[in-house]
Amino acid sequence: MSTPDSNLDHAVRFLESIRGRRSVREFSDRPVSQAVIEHLIAAAGSAPSGSNKQPWQFVAVQDPEIKRRIREAAEAEERNFYAGRANPEWLEDLAPLGTDADKPFLETAPWLVIVFKQLRNLESENGSDQVYYVNESVGIAVGMFLAAAQFAGLATLTHTPSPMKFLTGILDRPEHERAFMVIPVGHPAEGSTPPDIRRKPLEAIMRVDLDQRPNEDEPARPLPSSMPPPHDA
Numbered sequence: 138m139s140t141p142d143s144n145l146d147h148a149v150r151f152l153e154s155i156r157g158r159r160s161v162r163e164f165s166d167r168p169v170s171q172a173v174i175e176h177l178i179a180a181a182g183s184a185p186s187g188s189n190k191q192p193w194q195f196v197a198v199q200d201p202e203i204k205r206r207i208r209e210a211a212e213a214e215e216r217n218f219y220a221g222r223a224n225p226e227w228l229e230d231l232a233p234l235g236t237d238a239d240k241p242f243l244e245t246a247p248w249l250v251i252v253f254k255q256l257r258n259l260e261s262e263n264g265s266d267q268v269y270y271v272n273e274s275v276g277i278a279v280g281m282f283l284a285a286a287q288f289a290g291l292a293t294l295t296h297t298p299s300p301m302k303f304l305t306g307i308l309d310r311p312e313h314e315r316a317f318m319v320i321p322v323g324h325p326a327e328g329s330t331p332p333d334i335r336r337k338p339l340e341a342i343m344r345v346d347l348d349q350r351p352n353e354d355e356p357a358r359p360l361p362s363s364m365p366p367p368h369d370a
Contacts, residue, residue, distance in 0.1 A: 154287060154288055155284060155287055155288075157287070158283070158284075158287045158293075159292060159325070159331040160293070160294050160295065160331065161242075161292035161293065161294055161321075161325045161329060161331065162235075162236075162242050162294060162329075163242065163245075163325065163326040163329035164242050164245045164246040164247075164292065164321060164323045164324065164325065164326055164329075165245070165323060165324045165325065165326045165327065166245055166247060166323075167247065167323065167324045168247055169247045169248055169291065169322065169323055169324070171197070171199070173289060173291070174197050174248055174250065174322065175197075176285070176289070177250075177282055177285045177286050177289065177291075177322070178195045178197065178250070178282065180281055180282065180284075180285035181193075181195065181278045181279065181281045181282035181285065182195075182278065183281065184274065184277045184278035184280075184281050185274070185277060186270070186274035186277075186278075187268065187269030187270030187271070187273070187274050188264075188267075188268075188269050190255075190258045190267075190268045190269060190274070191258075191274075192254055192255040192256075192258060192268040192271045192274055192275060193252060193253065193254060193255065193274070193275050193278050193317075194252075194253040194255060194310070194314055195250055195251070195252055195253075195282075196250070196251045196252075196253065196308050196310070197248055197249075197250050198248065198249040198250075198251065198308070199247060199248050199249075201244070203307065203308075204243055204244045204249055205244060206307050207243055207249060207251075207303075207304065207307055207319070208240055208241075208243035208244050210298075210303035210304075210307065211240050211243060211296070211298040211303075211319070212238055212239065212240050214298045214299060214300065214301075214303070215237075215238040215240065215298055216238045218238070218298075218299065219237065219238050222299075233332055233333075233334060234332050234334070235332060240296070240298075242294060242296075242321045243296070243319070243321065245323075245326075246294075246321035246322060246323040247322070247323045248321070248322040248323060249319055249320070249321055249322070250282070250319075250320045250322055251304055251308060251316060251318070251319050251320075252275060252278070252279055252282075252316075252317045252318045252319075252320065253304075253310055253314040253315060253316055253317060254271050254272065254275045254314065254315050254317045255268060255271070255313055255314050256268065256271070256313045256314070256315065257313040259311075259313060272317075275317050279295070279317070279318055279320070282320065283295070283320070286322055291322055291323065291324065292322070292323060292324060292325045293320050293321065293322050294320065294321045295318055295319075295320060296318070296319040296320070296321065297318055297319070298319070301315075301316035301317075301319075302316070304316040304319070
């Protein structure tokens with residue numbers, strides 16, 4: 138049976154783990170077992186969804202030839218993006234991240250997990266094939282996947298080439314599915330350094346009731362102060 142103290146202990150331990158999460162663009166080719174990927178996807182599949190329709194499909198890719206085809210198609214779209222589709226403000230915001238049209242991580246990461254959203258639920262045994270709050274539901278599932286990967290000691294990146302229609306063809310997905318995100322999964326390359334980008338502090342993102350800031354009335358255990366400020370892309 139949980140207690141307030143044990144709840145806080147678990148919350149602190151989880152925060153200590155998740156604050157170390159990084160978006161990694163330089164991956165090692167060090168293998169990751171399929172069993173690990175299966176557990177991460179199972180964790181993502183436990184996410185809540187509109188009317189419990191679970192409108193997602195996760196395609197795990199480790200085949201080098203398929204990864205090569207995905208990289209080639211993604212880079213073609215990215216070249217168009219950087220050459221003209223992106224407005225100057227967007228490119229300026231991307232500059233600190235060091236991104237460009239080259240996406241070697243799509244081949245070097247041992248796994249690509251491509252998340253598809255379903256516009257209809259053809260697998261439903263009960264009820265209609267309608268789906269609800271699809272983007273919200275799939276977004277929550279992706280967040281749970283990223284958290285599970287971090288807990289497992291793995292690095293990830295959220296990659297969204299635009300448009301992503303090429304993934305439907307390469308991965309032979311049905312017409313009622315749309316690619317939502319590409320997530321490389323693996324270990325960081327030796328010596329890789331994430332961009333030096335800082336997260337907003339808790340007091341900037343949280344309010345209690347109307348205007349009260351967190352911990353004003355009842356100071357609980359402070360957030361871990363020994364940890365360096367989190368960086369991420």
